[in-house]
Amino acid sequence: xxxxxxxxxxxxxxxxxxxxxxxxxxxxxxxxxxxxxxxxxxxxxxxxxxxxxxxxxxxxxxxxxxxxxxxxxxxxxxxxxxxxxxxxxxxxxxxxxxxxxxxxxxxxxxxxxxxxxxxxxxxxxxxxxxxxxxxxxxxxxxxxxxxxxxxxxxxxxxxxxxxxxxxxxxxxxxxxxxxxxxxxxxxxxxxxxxxxxxxxxxxxxxxxxxxxxxxxxxxxxxxxxxxxxxxxxxxxxxxxxxxxxxxxxxxxxxxxxxxxxxxxxxxxxxxxxxxxxxxxxxxxxxxxxxxxxxxxxxxx
Numbered sequence: 001x002x003x004x005x006x007x008x009x010x011x012x013x014x015x016x017x018x019x020x021x022x023x024x025x026x027x028x029x030x031x032x033x034x035x036x037x038x039x040x041x042x043x044x045x046x047x048x049x050x051x052x053x054x055x056x057x058x059x060x061x062x063x064x065x066x067x068x069x070x071x072x073x074x075x076x077x078x079x080x081x082x083x084x085x086x087x088x089x090x091x092x093x094x095x096x097x098x099x100x101x102x103x104x105x106x107x108x109x110x111x112x113x114x115x116x117x118x119x120x121x122x123x124x125x126x127x128x129x130x131x132x133x134x135x136x137x138x139x140x141x142x143x144x145x146x147x148x149x150x151x152x153x154x155x156x157x158x159x160x161x162x163x164x165x166x167x168x169x170x171x172x173x174x175x176x177x178x179x180x181x182x183x184x185x186x187x188x189x190x191x192x193x194x195x196x197x198x199x200x201x202x203x204x205x206x207x208x209x210x211x212x213x214x215x216x217x218x219x220x221x222x223x224x225x226x227x228x229x230x231x232x233x234x235x236x237x238x239x240x241x242x243x244x245x246x247x248x249x250x251x252x253x254x255x256x257x258x259x260x261x262x263x264x265x266x267x268x269x270x271x272x273x274x275x276x277x278x279x280x281x282x283x284x285x286x287x288x289x290x291x292x293x294x295x296x297x298x299x300x
Contacts, residue, residue, distance in 0.1 A: 004029040006288045007271070012281050014256070015040065016190045018270040020198050028191070039169060039187045040272050043253030046152075046172060046186035047137040049196075051094060051241035053144045053152045055214035056159045062147050065091035069117075072143055076118040085118065088126035090143075093136040094240035095222045099126040103183075104135040105175075113175045114142045130223045130238060134183030137241060138175070141182025151180050164195045184254070190272050193251065197259040197268035205263065218242050219249040219261070231283045233290075246290055247297065256285055262293055 007014045008031065015034040019026040028036060057063050066089050070077050084099040092098060099122035105113035107120060117139045141152050148155045153172060170192055173185035204216045218240035225244075226235045234252070236244035243250040251259040256273030269289060275281025 003269075003289060003292050006292075007285065010284055010288060012256070012278055012284060013274045014285070015272040015274065016270070018190050018194045020194055020268045022266045023198065023202075025194070034272070036189065036191060038189070040190060040257070041173075041253075042186040042188055042193065042257045042272075043184045043255060044134070044137075045193060045251040045253040045257050045259065046141075046182055046184055047134075047241040048251040048259075049152055049156065049172075049186060050137050050140045050144070050182045051218050052196075052200075052215075053155055054090065054094065054140055054240075055211050055218060056156065057144065057147060058214050059209065059211040063090060063143075065089065065094070069093060069139065069143070072146060073114070073118055073139075076112075076115040078119055081118075082122050084122040084125045090140070091240075092127045093140060094218070096130050096132055096136065096238055096241075097127045097223060098131065098133050098136050099124060100133050100135070101131055103133055105138065106135075109176075112177050114139055114177070114179050130225050130228055132228065137183035138179065138181060140241075141172070141180045144182075145180065152182060153186075160199060161196075164199050166192050166195055186253075190270050193257075193259050194268060194270045197251070197261055197270065201261050201263060201266065201268055205266075214240075220244075231286055233286050245286070247293060256282060258285070260286075260289060262297075265293065265296055267293070 004017045007017055015031055017029045069088055069090060070081055070086055088099055101123040104116040104120040117135050144152050144155055153170060167189050170188035172180040175181050203212050204219060219242045220239050221237040221244055222239045225238050233245040234243060243252050248260060248262040256275040258271040260269040271285060
């Protein structure tokens with residue numbers, strides 16, 4: 001309640017606050033007109049769902065993180081493939097170390113978005129630097145569909161989403177060419193994100209097997225972001241489509257959509273908001289939550 005009161009009084013359009021500690025849900029809070037039964041655009045939280053799907057494919061033996069993405073999409077590749085693109089691995093896509101400096105489909109949004117990932121001129125060698133690239137996640141979603149015949153959520157429903165009570169109403173918006181927007185298209189209830197956050201935390205703490213091992217890597221530091229992140233938390237590093245934050249890890253979406261996990265407290269926090277027109281809004285939300293988290297961590 002203390003965090004919700006602080007969020008309401010911070011002057012930002014915060015839509016919801018949910019938390020779960022040790023599997024026990026703390027009372028939810030919503031700011032009208034938003035409520036528990038309103039689907040919310042989660043933007044780049046979608047990327048983390050793509051990561052979970054890739055981890056499941058890895059556990060199913062359908063791919064390796066060292067596979068080259070061009071091998072899965074020969075229909076989109078030019079006759080002569082640039083070597084920086086040719087050597088790009090799925091692991092590098094997960095950690096945002098592609099050969100591109102920006103999202104490829106934004107160059108010409110009238111052409112096939114997935115195809116653009118294979119026909120855009122590379123900017124640098126893959127695996128060299130962190131460069132946030134939504135088209136990478138978009139292509140990973142297309143890979144899930146290609147290998148399973150199912151969209152990201154439908155595939156994950158088989159794996160664990162149905163088991164944890166993830167809503168049937170959630171879906172991923174498609175691009176103009178019929179591919180799921182794996183970088184930004186998730187429409188879901190805030191409670192859905194809380195359930196997935198709890199599942200992730202339980203899996204990294206207690207899980208066994210290939211998927212659990214993958215998820216531990218995914219939420220861990222893989223690449224530095226100190227010169228790239230907009231907030232202090234985003235500068236803590238990046239995993240596999242998960243952000244590092246102070247004392248934990250996060251799913252993060254534009255406008256202030258957050259799943260914040262704090263393993264030391266066995267705590268998952270979900271916030272939805274719309275701070276796009278508020279300079280420094282992301283940092284204010286994260287600072288308010290972190291101040292209370294740090295207080296809990298340092299209390300005797």
